[in-house]
Amino acid sequence: MTLLSDVRGPESVAVGVADESWRGLFHRTAIQSISLRPGQQCLSTRIHGADGRLFGGISGVRDGTVVEAGLDLVSSRATPAVVATVLRRSLEKLGAQGVREVELHLPPACHSDNEPLVQFTVLNEGFTVRSCELNQHLDLSHLRSPRQWVDELRRPARSALDRLHAKDLQVREVRGRAEWEAGRQLLHGGADLVLSWDDLAGARAPLAPHVRMVCVFRRGAPIAAALVYRVRPAVELVAAWGESDHRLAHSPLVLLAAELVEQALRQGVQTIDLGQVSDVAAVAGEAAERGHGSAQLARSLSAREQPRLTVATTLAA
Secondary structure, eight states: OOOOOOBBSSSSBOOOOOOOTOGGGGGGGHHHHHHHHTEEEEEEEEETTTOOOEEEEEEEEETTTTEEEEEEESSOOOOOOHHHHHHHHHHHHHHHHHHHHHEEOOOOOGGGHHHHHHHHHHHHHTHHHHHHHHEEEETTTSSHHHHHHHHHHHHHHHHHHHHHHTTSSSEEEOHHHHHHHHHTTTBSSSSGGOOHHHHTTTOHHHHHHHEEEEEEEETEEEEEHHHHHHHHETEEEEEEEEEOOOSSSSOOOOHHHHHHHHHHHHHTTEEEEEEEEEEGGGGOSSSHOOOTTTTHHHHTTTTEEEEEEEEEEOOOO
């Protein structure tokens, strides 16, 4: 692992990696190092102000002269000057380490008040858009109770939820290996994040405290599942979700979403990130109504849509 610990200047000072709780889950060295391939390195910066306050930094994985990374800020409402300082100083130090291309994976704006400012800054600093995906999320910040969320649902989703509550269904977190693996078989999407029970007990154990699986059970067997990561204190990511061929009239994913909202509100979570829509043109019709994480189902659950950008820049030799 390479640490960028040599930043010195009138406005910023960087130190080696210590506490990384201010970084997003997947930007932490302990998490990134899990999936390193031969020849890859973890690379991170920590940029401080002249008064010693930690501003933020970039953290990612280096493969040759290319770094794939994310940018994190300590303050929940950073100033434009702070964002620009973190970006510019980090790029300077990455360049000094021989990096020639930096690709930043930017969260959608729902993750924090900083995200629109980060997008604005990187684009004005000359980064180009490598990809733009449509992302969906549930905004819980204005909710005082799960009932309020239910009241905001579209009529078909409210009706489906009422009918599903009348069924003999149980919604809870999985218990043990057998239930985890049964639920995992139902998941669609998020292949890199859909971990086996053995993964979480072995090499990927650092992820275990941040991930859980919630399922809808019928007669003891899961018929719908969601794999959820706490990526930030107030943000949860549904890395994958899906359902079986259950032959119910309504998708149990609606009931599952209601449970996730209730849990989130109890724990102070303000955003549930439902992930990217891989193909907007292909998410209409019966398959969407049945679920499988489709855009149409998410919309019926009052999901909102935002772009998720991946941007890149080339550094001077």
